[in-house]
Amino acid sequence: MRKLLAPSILAGDWWNIGEQIEATIRGGADVLHFDVMDGHFVPNITAGPEILASVRKRVSLPIDAHLMIEDPDRYIPEFIKAGANWISVHIENVPHIHRTLSFIKDLGAKAGVVLNPGTPLSAIEEAIHYADYVLLMSVNPGFSGQKFIERSLGRLSLLREMRDRLNPDCLIEIDGGIKESNVVEVVRAGADVVVVGSGIFGAQDIESQTRKIKDLISSAVAV
Ligand code: DX5
Ligand code: ZN
Secondary structure (H helix, E strand, C coil): CCCEEEEEHHHCCCCCHHHHHHHHHHCCCCCEEEEEEECCCCCCECCCHHHHHHHHHHCCCCEEEEEECCCHHHCHHHHHHHCCCEEEEEHHHCCCHHHHHHHHHHCCCEEEEEECCCCCHHHHCCHHHCCCEEEEECCCCCCCCCCCCCHHHHHHHHHHHHHHHHCCCCEEEEECCCCCCCHHHHHHHCCCEEEECHHHHCCCCHHHHHHHHHHHHHHHHHC
Protein backbone atom coordinates (compact mmCIF):
# COMPACT_ATOMS: atom_id res chain seq x y z
CA MET A 1 0.00 0.00 0.00
CA ARG A 2 1.40 3.44 -0.93
CA LYS A 3 2.08 5.69 2.06
CA LEU A 4 0.79 9.25 1.95
CA LEU A 5 2.16 12.49 3.37
CA ALA A 6 -0.42 15.04 4.52
CA PRO A 7 1.00 18.44 5.54
CA SER A 8 -1.21 20.10 8.18
CA ILE A 9 -1.69 23.60 6.88
CA LEU A 10 -2.82 24.91 10.29
CA ALA A 11 0.87 25.02 11.14
CA GLY A 12 1.63 27.37 8.24
CA ASP A 13 1.92 31.14 8.22
CA TRP A 14 -1.48 32.46 7.13
CA TRP A 15 0.08 35.50 5.53
CA ASN A 16 1.94 33.29 3.08
CA ILE A 17 -0.24 30.23 3.13
CA GLY A 18 -0.73 29.95 -0.65
CA GLU A 19 3.00 29.96 -1.36
CA GLN A 20 3.64 27.57 1.49
CA ILE A 21 1.02 25.10 0.28
CA GLU A 22 2.54 25.23 -3.20
CA ALA A 23 5.97 24.52 -1.70
CA THR A 24 4.61 21.37 0.01
CA ILE A 25 3.08 20.26 -3.28
CA ARG A 26 6.38 20.70 -5.13
CA GLY A 27 8.03 18.76 -2.30
CA GLY A 28 5.70 15.79 -2.81
CA ALA A 29 2.65 16.29 -0.54
CA ASP A 30 -0.07 13.76 -1.34
CA VAL A 31 -3.02 15.15 0.64
CA LEU A 32 -3.64 18.49 2.41
CA HIS A 33 -4.73 18.13 6.03
CA PHE A 34 -7.14 20.91 7.05
CA ASP A 35 -7.86 21.26 10.78
CA VAL A 36 -11.24 22.65 11.78
CA MET A 37 -11.59 23.74 15.43
CA ASP A 38 -14.51 25.47 17.10
CA GLY A 39 -13.27 26.57 20.54
CA HIS A 40 -15.69 24.12 22.19
CA PHE A 41 -14.65 20.57 21.42
CA VAL A 42 -11.02 21.75 21.50
CA PRO A 43 -9.50 24.89 23.05
CA ASN A 44 -8.64 26.66 19.80
CA ILE A 45 -10.40 28.16 16.78
CA THR A 46 -9.26 27.78 13.17
CA ALA A 47 -10.84 27.95 9.75
CA GLY A 48 -14.20 27.13 8.19
CA PRO A 49 -15.59 26.12 4.79
CA GLU A 50 -14.93 29.44 3.03
CA ILE A 51 -11.20 29.14 3.60
CA LEU A 52 -11.27 25.52 2.53
CA ALA A 53 -13.06 26.58 -0.67
CA SER A 54 -10.38 29.11 -1.49
CA VAL A 55 -7.67 26.44 -1.11
CA ARG A 56 -9.79 24.09 -3.25
CA LYS A 57 -9.95 26.60 -6.10
CA ARG A 58 -6.18 26.57 -6.44
CA VAL A 59 -5.05 23.02 -5.66
CA SER A 60 -6.02 19.66 -7.06
CA LEU A 61 -4.70 17.50 -4.20
CA PRO A 62 -7.30 15.78 -2.02
CA ILE A 63 -8.25 17.88 1.02
CA ASP A 64 -8.62 16.01 4.31
CA ALA A 65 -10.85 17.97 6.71
CA HIS A 66 -10.33 16.96 10.34
CA LEU A 67 -13.41 18.20 12.18
CA MET A 68 -12.70 19.00 15.84
CA ILE A 69 -16.08 20.61 16.39
CA GLU A 70 -19.30 19.99 18.28
CA ASP A 71 -22.20 18.62 16.28
CA PRO A 72 -20.14 17.89 13.14
CA ASP A 73 -23.20 16.51 11.27
CA ARG A 74 -24.47 20.04 10.99
CA TYR A 75 -21.43 21.22 9.01
CA ILE A 76 -20.48 18.15 6.97
CA PRO A 77 -22.48 19.15 3.83
CA GLU A 78 -20.88 22.60 3.79
CA PHE A 79 -17.36 21.21 4.01
CA ILE A 80 -18.04 18.75 1.20
CA LYS A 81 -19.59 21.48 -0.91
CA ALA A 82 -16.50 23.59 -0.27
CA GLY A 83 -14.37 20.80 -1.73
CA ALA A 84 -13.26 18.49 1.10
CA ASN A 85 -12.57 14.98 -0.26
CA TRP A 86 -11.99 13.30 3.09
CA ILE A 87 -13.88 14.16 6.27
CA SER A 88 -13.11 12.81 9.72
CA VAL A 89 -15.12 13.09 12.93
CA HIS A 90 -14.20 12.24 16.51
CA ILE A 91 -15.67 9.13 18.12
CA GLU A 92 -15.76 11.07 21.43
CA ASN A 93 -18.49 13.45 20.29
CA VAL A 94 -20.46 11.57 17.66
CA PRO A 95 -23.28 9.53 19.19
CA HIS A 96 -24.45 7.89 15.95
CA ILE A 97 -21.20 7.07 14.21
CA HIS A 98 -22.76 4.71 11.66
CA ARG A 99 -25.17 7.41 10.61
CA THR A 100 -22.49 10.09 10.40
CA LEU A 101 -19.97 8.02 8.42
CA SER A 102 -22.73 6.90 6.03
CA PHE A 103 -23.82 10.50 5.62
CA ILE A 104 -20.26 11.54 4.65
CA LYS A 105 -19.99 8.67 2.14
CA ASP A 106 -23.41 9.38 0.65
CA LEU A 107 -22.25 12.92 -0.03
CA GLY A 108 -19.28 11.53 -1.95
CA ALA A 109 -16.35 11.92 0.46
CA LYS A 110 -14.12 9.42 2.24
CA ALA A 111 -15.27 8.96 5.84
CA GLY A 112 -12.85 8.80 8.77
CA VAL A 113 -13.22 8.22 12.49
CA VAL A 114 -10.76 9.88 14.91
CA LEU A 115 -9.60 8.79 18.37
CA ASN A 116 -8.06 11.06 20.98
CA PRO A 117 -5.00 9.80 22.85
CA GLY A 118 -7.12 8.92 25.91
CA THR A 119 -9.76 6.95 24.01
CA PRO A 120 -9.37 3.16 24.05
CA LEU A 121 -8.99 1.52 20.65
CA SER A 122 -11.99 -0.67 21.47
CA ALA A 123 -14.18 2.44 21.00
CA ILE A 124 -13.83 2.10 17.20
CA GLU A 125 -13.94 -1.69 16.94
CA GLU A 126 -17.40 -1.47 15.39
CA ALA A 127 -16.94 1.68 13.26
CA ILE A 128 -13.74 0.37 11.66
CA HIS A 129 -15.90 -2.02 9.64
CA TYR A 130 -17.38 0.86 7.64
CA ALA A 131 -14.78 3.65 8.01
CA ASP A 132 -12.56 4.48 5.03
CA TYR A 133 -9.85 5.56 7.48
CA VAL A 134 -9.10 5.77 11.17
CA LEU A 135 -7.19 8.82 12.40
CA LEU A 136 -5.19 8.17 15.55
CA MET A 137 -4.29 11.34 17.47
CA SER A 138 -0.79 11.28 18.90
CA VAL A 139 -1.27 14.62 20.72
CA ASN A 140 -4.34 16.06 22.42
CA PRO A 141 -6.07 17.94 19.62
CA GLY A 142 -6.07 21.73 19.57
CA PHE A 143 -2.61 22.93 18.59
CA SER A 144 0.26 22.13 16.31
CA GLY A 145 3.78 21.99 17.69
CA GLN A 146 3.02 19.62 20.59
CA LYS A 147 5.13 16.67 21.66
CA PHE A 148 4.35 13.20 20.28
CA ILE A 149 2.80 10.99 22.99
CA GLU A 150 5.01 7.89 22.99
CA ARG A 151 2.24 5.44 23.83
CA SER A 152 0.84 6.18 20.38
CA LEU A 153 3.40 3.86 18.78
CA GLY A 154 2.06 0.82 20.63
CA ARG A 155 -1.48 1.95 19.89
CA LEU A 156 -0.62 2.19 16.19
CA SER A 157 0.59 -1.42 16.08
CA LEU A 158 -2.54 -2.62 17.86
CA LEU A 159 -4.71 -0.57 15.53
CA ARG A 160 -2.96 -2.06 12.52
CA GLU A 161 -3.70 -5.57 13.86
CA MET A 162 -7.35 -4.61 14.36
CA ARG A 163 -7.53 -3.13 10.85
CA ASP A 164 -5.93 -6.17 9.21
CA ARG A 165 -8.40 -8.42 11.00
CA LEU A 166 -11.60 -6.40 10.58
CA ASN A 167 -11.27 -4.18 7.49
CA PRO A 168 -8.03 -4.44 5.47
CA ASP A 169 -9.19 -1.63 3.13
CA CYS A 170 -9.33 0.93 5.92
CA LEU A 171 -6.36 3.36 6.01
CA ILE A 172 -4.61 4.35 9.23
CA GLU A 173 -3.71 8.02 9.60
CA ILE A 174 -1.58 9.45 12.43
CA ASP A 175 -1.63 13.09 13.53
CA GLY A 176 0.38 15.08 16.05
CA GLY A 177 4.04 15.62 16.88
CA ILE A 178 5.45 13.84 13.83
CA LYS A 179 8.83 15.05 12.58
CA GLU A 180 11.91 13.79 10.76
CA SER A 181 13.00 12.13 13.99
CA ASN A 182 10.01 9.80 14.38
CA VAL A 183 8.35 9.56 10.95
CA VAL A 184 10.08 6.29 10.07
CA GLU A 185 8.93 4.72 13.36
CA VAL A 186 5.29 5.65 12.84
CA VAL A 187 5.28 4.25 9.31
CA ARG A 188 6.86 1.01 10.50
CA ALA A 189 4.32 0.78 13.31
CA GLY A 190 1.47 0.90 10.79
CA ALA A 191 0.61 4.41 9.61
CA ASP A 192 -0.51 4.72 5.97
CA VAL A 193 -1.14 8.47 6.04
CA VAL A 194 1.20 10.70 8.01
CA VAL A 195 0.12 14.22 9.04
CA VAL A 196 3.00 16.64 9.62
CA GLY A 197 2.44 20.25 10.73
CA SER A 198 5.30 22.09 12.44
CA GLY A 199 7.72 19.39 11.24
CA ILE A 200 7.25 20.88 7.75
CA PHE A 201 6.04 24.46 8.19
CA GLY A 202 8.60 25.21 10.92
CA ALA A 203 11.43 24.75 8.42
CA GLN A 204 13.13 27.58 6.52
CA ASP A 205 12.79 25.73 3.24
CA ILE A 206 9.36 24.12 3.19
CA GLU A 207 9.79 22.45 -0.17
CA SER A 208 12.99 20.62 0.73
CA GLN A 209 11.67 19.74 4.19
CA THR A 210 8.59 18.16 2.61
CA ARG A 211 10.81 16.20 0.23
CA LYS A 212 13.03 15.06 3.09
CA ILE A 213 10.05 13.71 5.05
CA LYS A 214 8.64 12.08 1.93
CA ASP A 215 12.00 10.34 1.34
CA LEU A 216 12.06 9.14 4.96
CA ILE A 217 8.57 7.67 4.48
CA SER A 218 9.73 5.85 1.34
CA SER A 219 12.84 4.57 3.13
CA ALA A 220 10.66 3.19 5.94
CA VAL A 221 8.54 1.26 3.45
CA ALA A 222 11.53 -0.08 1.55
CA VAL A 223 12.82 -2.01 4.60
C1 DX5 B 1 -3.86 19.08 16.24
C2 DX5 B 1 -4.11 18.96 14.76
C3 DX5 B 1 -2.90 18.54 13.99
C4 DX5 B 1 -1.74 19.51 14.09
C5 DX5 B 1 -0.47 18.80 13.67
O1 DX5 B 1 -5.05 19.25 16.88
O2 DX5 B 1 -5.12 18.01 14.52
O3 DX5 B 1 -3.23 18.26 12.64
O4 DX5 B 1 -1.91 20.64 13.30
O5 DX5 B 1 0.63 19.63 13.91
P1 DX5 B 1 2.02 19.04 14.42
O6 DX5 B 1 2.52 18.10 13.38
O7 DX5 B 1 2.88 20.25 14.60
O8 DX5 B 1 1.77 18.33 15.73
ZN1 ZN C 1 -5.43 17.29 12.45
